Amino acid sequence: MANSEFILEMLQITKRFPGVLALDKANLALRPGEVHCLLGENGAGKSTMMKILAGAQPMDSGEIFIDGEPVVITSPHHAQQLGISMIYQEFNLSPYLSVAENIFLGREPRIGRSPFIDWKRMYRDSEEILKRIRVDLDVRRPVNELSVAQQQMVEIAKALSVQAKIIVMDEPSATLTDHELVALFDLIRTLRASGIGLIYISHRLEEVFEIGDQVTVMRDGQHVATKPASSMTRESIIRMMVGRELTEEYPKEFFKLGEERLRVEGLSREGAFKDVSFSLRTGEIVALTGLVGAGRTEVARAIFGADRKTAGQVYLDGKPAEIRSPQDAIKNGLGLLTEDRKNQGLVLGMTVRENTTLSNLSALVKGLFINRKFERSVAEKYVHELQIKTPSIEQVVQNLSGGNQQKVVLAKWLFTQSRVLIFDEPTRGIDVGAKAEIFKLMNALVSRGVAILMISSELPEVLGMCDRVLVMHEGRLAGQLMRNEASQEKIMHLATGMSSAA
Amino acid sequence: MAEARTQAFKRALIAYGPLLAALILEIAVFELLGRRQDNPGFASIPNLIRVLGQSAEFGVMAVGMTFVIITGGIDLSIGSLMACGGVVCAMLVKRSGGDAVALYIVAGWAAALVLGALSGSISGLLITRFDIPPFIATLALMSSLRGVGNLITDGKPISPLPDAYQWLGRQQIVPHIPVSVAVFLIVLAGGMLLLNHTQFGRHVRAIGGNEESARLSGVNIARVKWRVYILCSMLTIIAGLILSSRLGAGSPKVGMGDELGVIAAVVVGGTSLSGGRGSIGGTFVGLLVVSMLNSGLTWIGVETFGQQVTLGLVILAAVLLDKLKSW
Numbered sequence: 001m002a003n004s005e006f007i008l009e010m011l012q013i014t015k016r017f018p019g020v021l022a023l024d025k026a027n028l029a030l031r032p033g034e035v036h037c038l039l040g041e042n043g044a045g046k047s048t049m050m051k052i053l054a055g056a057q058p059m060d061s062g063e064i065f066i067d068g069e070p071v072v073i074t075s076p077h078h079a080q081q082l083g084i085s086m087i088y089q090e091f092n093l094s095p096y097l098s099v100a101e102n103i104f105l106g107r108e109p110r111i112g113r114s115p116f117i118d119w120k121r122m123y124r125d126s127e128e129i130l131k132r133i134r135v136d137l138d139v140r141r142p143v144n145e146l147s148v149a150q151q152q153m154v155e156i157a158k159a160l161s162v163q164a165k166i167i168v169m170d171e172p173s174a175t176l177t178d179h180e181l182v183a184l185f186d187l188i189r190t191l192r193a194s195g196i197g198l199i200y201i202s203h204r205l206e207e208v209f210e211i212g213d214q215v216t217v218m219r220d221g222q223h224v225a226t227k228p229a230s231s232m233t234r235e236s237i238i239r240m241m242v243g244r245e246l247t248e249e250y251p252k253e254f255f256k257l258g259e260e261r262l263r264v265e266g267l268s269r270e271g272a273f274k275d276v277s278f279s280l281r282t283g284e285i286v287a288l289t290g291l292v293g294a295g296r297t298e299v300a301r302a303i304f305g306a307d308r309k310t311a312g313q314v315y316l317d318g319k320p321a322e323i324r325s326p327q328d329a330i331k332n333g334l335g336l337l338t339e340d341r342k343n344q345g346l347v348l349g350m351t352v353r354e355n356t357t358l359s360n361l362s363a364l365v366k367g368l369f370i371n372r373k374f375e376r377s378v379a380e381k382y383v384h385e386l387q388i389k390t391p392s393i394e395q396v397v398q399n400l401s402g403g404n405q406q407k408v409v410l411a412k413w414l415f416t417q418s419r420v421l422i423f424d425e426p427t428r429g430i431d432v433g434a435k436a437e438i439f440k441l442m443n444a445l446v447s448r449g450v451a452i453l454m455i456s457s458e459l460p461e462v463l464g465m466c467d468r469v470l471v472m473h474e475g476r477l478a479g480q481l482m483r484n485e486a487s488q489e490k491i492m493h494l495a496t497g498m499s500s501a502a
Numbered sequence: 503m504a505e506a507r508t509q510a511f512k513r514a515l516i517a518y519g520p521l522l523a524a525l526i527l528e529i530a531v532f533e534l535l536g537r538r539q540d541n542p543g544f545a546s547i548p549n550l551i552r553v554l555g556q557s558a559e560f561g562v563m564a565v566g567m568t569f570v571i572i573t574g575g576i577d578l579s580i581g582s583l584m585a586c587g588g589v590v591c592a593m594l595v596k597r598s599g600g601d602a603v604a605l606y607i608v609a610g611w612a613a614a615l616v617l618g619a620l621s622g623s624i625s626g627l628l629i630t631r632f633d634i635p636p637f638i639a640t641l642a643l644m645s646s647l648r649g650v651g652n653l654i655t656d657g658k659p660i661s662p663l664p665d666a667y668q669w670l671g672r673q674q675i676v677p678h679i680p681v682s683v684a685v686f687l688i689v690l691a692g693g694m695l696l697l698n699h700t701q702f703g704r705h706v707r708a709i710g711g712n713e714e715s716a717r718l719s720g721v722n723i724a725r726v727k728w729r730v731y732i733l734c735s736m737l738t739i740i741a742g743l744i745l746s747s748r749l750g751a752g753s754p755k756v757g758m759g760d761e762l763g764v765i766a767a768v769v770v771g772g773t774s775l776s777g778g779r780g781s782i783g784g785t786f787v788g789l790l791v792v793s794m795l796n797s798g799l800t801w802i803g804v805e806t807f808g809q810q811v812t813l814g815l816v817i818l819a820a821v822l823l824d825k826l827k828s829w
Contacts, residue, residue: 306718330720344718347711349778358708359719361701369699
């Protein structure tokens with residue numbers, strides 16, 4: 001079995017959780033010097049597979065071979081010894097320690113056999129590793145001063161310092177700007193050239209074609225197919241992931257434009273954005289796009305009263321609205337679906353029922369107390385209407401999938417009778433099938449007279465779903481494009497500041 | 503609906519089952535070990551009510567503390583505040599000189615409650631407006647309030663006081679049931695309703711679960727927290743009044759370290775120190791486990807030092823049990 005062409009083989013891996021067969025005889029084989037994309041909808045078993053590889057979870061049955069040798073991975077530490085490194089979405093860095101200290105955390109070089117750290121060697125070795133991956137960073141800087149992308153580089157350096165042969169990257173691109181993504185891909189190519197095997201997990205299919213050599217698709221805990229990326233198309237991948245033909249990725253519908261619902265004039269927040277003006281009418285979905293860091297989310301938060309604005313005025317239905325806090329915004333019929341659902345949208349430890357009614361509890365209060373019966377009926381109604389997949393309204397939202405969590409957030413804003421909804425990256429971390437469902441719900445909302453502002457970095461969905469596109473560049477509105485004149489190139493032109501207003 | 507109810511029952515069973523079992527076990531063990539010729543046993547109703555009476559002050563404070571801890575906060579000032587409450591009331595009653603005592607007592611209660619509201623407002627202000635961590639804000643208050651109590655009394659207890667002063671702590675309304683126990687049970691029921699069935703209670707849990715999500719959902723964080731600290735302080739004053747009445751004196755020295763005992767009861771009752779998760783029912787059972795333990799150990803002749811060791815072990819056991827559950 002030794003001298004296999006594969007650096008890693010996972011064969012017939014089965015894992016059962018109470019009530020769910022998470023992995024059902026799944027396979028994965030990785031060659032050295034290969035970028036292997038692992039794809040599948042949420043719940044397809046990708047993360048369970050990777051947790052088993054990382055030694056974070058035991059498997060029920062199956063075999064794992066590394067360099068053709070059978071291994072039993074007993075712990076994360078053991079996985080590391082076997083040359084397996086994981087780079088998670090949430091980094092495992094210690095924020096106040098320096099780059100070098102993080103790279104060598106737990107394996108600090110010492111002066112001889114003394115307990116003292118050999119700082120000189122640690123800095124030198126760190127610099128060497130960073131040089132190897134062509135990253136220019138001061139190894140003495142604490143990592144909390146670094147950008148997300150730089151922190152990711154530190155994670156990768158850390159993986160290399162333990163002589164990793166197999167590196168797993170879980171959605172590494174989710175929080176990166178386009179520039180940073182280019183740098184990451186360069187780095188991945190460098191690693192590939194040095195013979196390391198990379199497993200790359202992402203929801204963005206474009207990246208698969210740009211960086212992937214092999215693609216493995218999983219569905220319902222099973223291995224569906226492994227093929228060279230070059231032999232696949234976007235459509236064929238989606239079909240394999242979803243297991244059926246996805247009729248329309250962007251089910252855009254058009255409605256008659258009505259009254260102006262929201263207008264923003266000269267909105268500014270020092271240090272974040274300046275002089276932003278636009279309006280939103282009923283019957284339309286307007287996109288607010290731009291590069292990460294252009295100030296889109298900040299504009300949304302200022303409109304919603306979550307952050308203070310330093311200048312400007314917000315009008316609702318033509319009348320000036322004083323919005324100083326989220327409470328004011330909600331009273332005025334605004335709703336914000338944040339980008340970060342888990343930390344800003346939901347109270348994860350609360351139930352579907354409690355999250356649904358949180359913003360509008362006063363509507364349920366009779367006398368002193370919350371009318372539980374009424375509350376349950378409200379929650380049931382939205383679970384049914386939005387087709388939230390949950391065993392019951394008493395389910396803790398932590399246990400729901402990303403798409404269903406997003407629907408619970410939406411239910412919350414529907415229950416407050418919001419008439420303007422701001423969706424910030426509505427499909428982030430949501431799989432292809434659920435995306436189309438969210439878009440359909442947006443259509444239904446617009447048909448009922450809700451105006452939607454959609455912040456998104458995903459240009460295909462911006463072009464697919466929106467009637468108008470606002471583009472921001474470095475804190476200012478760089479221009480506006482109507483649906484029929486918008487294209488990826490034009491948007492990127494505005495977003496990178498290469499041309500002024502269109 | 504019926505299904506929702508079964509589910510709720512199941513959850514309650516998982517939440518309280520082990521603790522209730524521990525409580526029953528405790529009572530049974532003390533009953534068996536403490537058998538004596540002359541007496542009704544440890545498990546007899548009068549004895550259990552006696553233990554309940556002894557834990558009334560702790561219980562009243564624990565209800566307030568549960569709210570604070572569920573928001574993710576902590577209140578270390580309650581031991582000192584409790585003493586101040588008793589002192590303020592006792593000083594006023596002492597001035598009556600024996601005339602219109604009832605009126606003075608009621609005035610004393612009112613004055614003490616005002617002090618509680620004030621103290622809670624200060625904690626709330628420091629925590630919400632100045633963004634000082636609750637631990638630090640209430641630690642400072644704990645020290646200052648202890649000082650204030652000692653300063654206004656010159657460090658000596660206020661006594662003697664008219665007999666009527668002991669109504670709250672010792673009078674029995676129904677045979678065997680003292681006023682203090684009735685107050686405790688009312689506070690307990692009120693706390694449950696407040697936490698589980700009002701908007702305020704829901705907001706408290708939402709804040710503890712995820713403050714930013716709650717804020718963006720339109721919950722007025724500052725107002726809710728403010729009210730939580732005021733609630734806790736007012737309940738602390740009620741506890742202080744009960745204690746001072748039971749002792750028949752207003753002493754600036756009482757309640758030292760009680761904040762930790764109260765926190766222990768809340769934690770044993772399954773409320774999470776990181777916020778969001780907890781219940782008044784749990785706190786009640788937690789309190790009973792702790793006070794039955796102390797009282798039972800005395801019953802079978804284990805003295806204070808042994809009790810301290812055992813309490814420590816019980817706290818650890820309770821928290822470990824909780825960890826196992828969430829595993």
